[in-house]
Amino acid sequence: MRSIKIAGLALASMLVMGMALAGTANAAPLWLLCLPWTNSPTKYEDNQCTKANGSANPAWESVALGSKSDTVRLLAYSLVLTDSGTGISVHCPDVPVHTGWGLIEKNSVLITKEAVVPEPEKEGCTLTGELLTCKAGKLENVHGVNLPWTSEMFETEKKILSNVKGNEGKPPGWAVRCAEITDECLEEKEKPEFAEVLSGVTGGVLLVLLRFEEKHKAKCSIGGAETGTVKGLVAILLWNGLGLSVNPK
Numbered sequence: 001m002r003s004i005k006i007a008g009l010a011l012a013s014m015l016v017m018g019m020a021l022a023g024t025a026n027a028a029p030l031w032l033l034c035l036p037w038t039n040s041p042t043k044y045e046d047n048q049c050t051k052a053n054g055s056a057n058p059a060w061e062s063v064a065l066g067s068k069s070d071t072v073r074l075l076a077y078s079l080v081l082t083d084s085g086t087g088i089s090v091h092c093p094d095v096p097v098h099t100g101w102g103l104i105e106k107n108s109v110l111i112t113k114e115a116v117v118p119e120p121e122k123e124g125c126t127l128t129g130e131l132l133t134c135k136a137g138k139l140e141n142v143h144g145v146n147l148p149w150t151s152e153m154f155e156t157e158k159k160i161l162s163n164v165k166g167n168e169g170k171p172p173g174w175a176v177r178c179a180e181i182t183d184e185c186l187e188e189k190e191k192p193e194f195a196e197v198l199s200g201v202t203g204g205v206l207l208v209l210l211r212f213e214e215k216h217k218a219k220c221s222i223g224g225a226e227t228g229t230v231k232g233l234v235a236i237l238l239w240n241g242l243g244l245s246v247n248p249k
Contacts, residue, residue: 031104032246035060035063065104069103082228111149196211
């Protein structure tokens with residue numbers, strides 16, 4: 001797969017492909033894959049399906065995933081995890097941080113198998129505030145809790161959103177580990193967090209972005225109820241390097 005290197009300003013100027021829905025669209029959100037052309041009415045010149053091709057024998061097409069599944073990798077941008085009850089904040093930089101992998105399946109579902117920054121300091125992540133006896137600069141691990149997560153896309157009047165559910169009905173969340181102390185922030189009951197789903201092109205790669213809505217706060221094991229927040233973007237890229245998007249687009 002080609003390398004993706006994006007700073008915050010580049011993300012801000014990234015082409016976001018028409019995801020605003022007028023009224024209530026008829027088509028439900030679907031994963032769209034860029035595949036070698038067979039007989040689809042959508043025709044493109046390259047394996048990212050970003051440049052239309054009107055010839056009789058185009059090379060690529062954008063088609064729905066259908067009943068299949070495909071492997072994706074997950075990259076986080078400007079990831080910020082905060083526990084306002086303690087003043088703890090972990091900030092991973094604007095450049096992409098590898099946070100795991102998962103499967104897209106059943107047309108609109110993402111199964112996140114791994115969500116972790118195993119060596120956050122090497123990735124440029126920083127810890128501010130004091131986690132009990134843990135001082136800034138000794139951050140050991142940032143990881144998802146109650147994996148695998150199941151996320152399903154759905155449409156509202158103006159945009160596509162994705163929910164997140166933890167394994168076996170347990171609440172999803174993130175944990176920060178430092179000097180043998182872990183602060184775990186989990187989604188509170190009936191206060192789900194959502195992410196807006198966007199299709200975009202950056203570095204010539206067609207990908208899907210999840211942008212956290214920040215509508216609710218999580219319950220943290222140290223800071224207490226309604227103290228945990230998650231900010232940032234998560235990029236979803238097909239492992240095989242082909243283009244990925246969602247419809248309507």
